[in-house]
Amino acid sequence: MNVKIKAENLVKIYGNKTGKALDLFRQGLSRNDILKETGLTLGVAGVNFEIIEGEIFVIIGLSGSGKSTLLRCINGLLMPTAGSLVVDGKAVEKLDGRELRKLRGEKISMVFQHFALLPNRSIMDNVAFGLELRGIPTDERRKRAQKALVSVGLEGWQNSFPSELSGGMQQRVGLARALVTDSDIMLMDEPFGALDAIIRMDMQEELINLQARIKKTIVFVTHDLDEALRLGDRIAIMRDGVIEQIGTADEILSNPANEYVEKFLQGIDVSKILDASSISKWPREVMRETESVSVALHKMKVADTDYLFVLDPMKHLVGMILEEDLLLLANKKEKSIRSIIKEARAIKSDTVMRDVYPELRQAEKDLAVIDDEGHFLGVITQYTLLVTLEERKGGDGIAEH
Amino acid sequence: MLSIELPKFAIGETIEWLIRWLIYHLAAVFDLVSNALNYVTGLLSSGLTAVPSLLLIIIFGFLIWLITSKTTAILSAVGLGLVWNIGLWLQLISTLTLVVVAVIIALLIGIPLGILMTRSSKFETIMRPVLDFMQTMPPFVYLIPAVMLFGIGVVPGLFATIIFSVPPPVRLTYLGITQVSEEMKEMAIAFGASDWQVLSKIELPLALPSIMAGVNQCIMLGISMVVIASMIGAGGLGAEVMRSVSRLDLALGFESGLAIVILAMVLDRVGRSFASIKETPARKVICFFRARYNRAKNSKSQVLGITTANNEGGDT
Structure with a gap:
């Protein structure tokens, strides 16, 4: 060295x-x-x-x-x-x-x-x-x-x-x-x-x-x-x-x-590391309602994911789309993704950490974070939560010394 | 009334003694400067008057078009044509010559002084009151030592004009450079710049708008002083104004005054175009030739695969 x-x-x-x-x-x-x-x-x-x-x-x-x-x-x-x-x-x-x-x-x-x-x-x-x-x-x-x-x-x-x-x-x-x-x-x-x-x-x-x-x-x-x-x-x-x-x-x-x-x-x-917004991350890709099925598939491929959040032009969370639904649409040669938008599980940005965990367990995919007006702020994945908890444990450990 | 006899400080007398001392001991130097300036102004004005007036107006119009815009150029040419029409063209040329020479010299003195002020705080503290003095002293006062040093004519007029118009470029150069952010200078130093490179590549380019505002101010003050300087025989439009005042000739007074206004407006527009970086025809021409030059150079040195070199000029 x-x-x-x-x-x-x-x-x-x-x-x-x-x-x-x-x-x-x-x-x-x-x-x-x-x-x-x-x-x-x-x-x-x-x-x-x-x-x-x-x-x-x-x-x-x-x-x-x-x-x-x-x-x-x-x-x-x-x-x-x-x-x-x-x-x-x-x-x-x-x-x-x-x-x-x-x-x-x-x-x-x-x-x-x-x-x-x-x-x-x-x-x-x-x-x-x-x-x-x-x-x-x-x-x-x-x-x-x-x-x-x-x-x-x-x-x-x-x-x-x-x-x-x-x-x-x-x-x-x-x-x-x-x-x-x-x-x-x-x-x-x-x-x-x-x-x-x-x-x-x-x-x-x-x-x-x-x-x-x-x-x-x-x-x-x-x-x-x-x-x-x-x-x-x-x-x-x-x-x-x-x-x-x-x-x-x-x-x-x-x-x-x-x-x-x-x-x-x-x-x-x-x-x-007290509330949801602090550990949320902006996803690699998001969708707009007006975008087509093929764009959605491309974005999923780029972001290496099987779902995407859908936002309106003001960045309000509209919902999410899943890859399996999308493939069905693609088979039917449909263009619009509107029909398959599902409700996405979201939490408020000021949700404290211990309330985030059960929410995340119930969520089908990752958890969206929104503010009071419904603007999409980011996503909490199982992985980020895990990492954060790990870090917290380290912090608690120090306090006990 | 209470009256106390206090000895008077002999400020005026000292200055007079100083000037006389200068004349006595440095006569040769003043003669040399005087001759040189006479020669330069003479050459310039005879050169300008040798060209047929209308042709010159068209040339001026073209040059103004290059650095400003079409409207400004046409209006300028019309204004100058008007001056020619009322028969004050020669006077305008001699005033223009005086202003141009005075401004060039004032800038050659002023900009370096402004740079020096940013380099030494001691020099800056000395210069501040000196500049105040130069700007607030009634300009007529400069005429006296000017005449004592250089006699009557164009050169003392130049001298007074230069003194009067030096402060703005000094101040605005200083201001422009001190306003360049520390982080920019630190960046240049961190990448290995020498003092000279910090000045030439960071400070001067970033201070350019401010410096150019100083140039514009310098031109404007130059014009106003050139009129006053005609009292000591500098000639030109100012002399016409003086003559009309002494004869109470309103017609001539208005015409010569108007000619000065037109000249001032034309020079102001030209000066402004220096101060603002805009898309002017001149820039387009420069860009065109620069691109051609780069292309020629590239093909000469047979550097392949560099497409960016040609784009240098096309960026604005």
């Missing part, structure tokens, strides 16, 4: 004259005391870690915990006040301007929370931006950018502009821009934080799939525990500039290092 990035007693204090603040920190004063005494903010307070080649290393913490600061020390956007940050055996803080630019241009790329796409450039030119900075000829960088766009599923969008794309698509462009430089390391600063829940899930899934192919070293900053648990090969929990615990999801869940970590895990469990 190859250590790719290594931090040794890394300290970052914001401001110009950090000498006094550093002394105070070494004397063991707290973050607040240092702020009171010197007016300077202690961003990262003596952190050690090693990131192994090819892993997704997630840094999680509340806002202001220093996670973004730590991330920016890796590519030298912020220079450490003390300590060292080593990438591939070289200390970043010792590089001169030219070497630093080379490091950023060729070895480390970055994905930003608010995408940071240039509105005056086409998608193609946004993706090729890193290569343009390095002076790579137009033809080659377009070819490479095209490839990167294909890999994030944005083929054919190269001549559009960022304002024409949805949030999720914009972040795909951000991802493509980071991929195109062929860097070994990808820094991701809450990349999915600005997206809505459904799209965030899709993007997480895609990142996992992508990572299986590209095998980069990814440092991923987030404040969302679910995201951390889903993506992270290893997770570092930060508080007030200090790493409280580093470990795999399993290690952290089953063996929290201290009370803070325990509370951190619990707090999120309780708030996140």
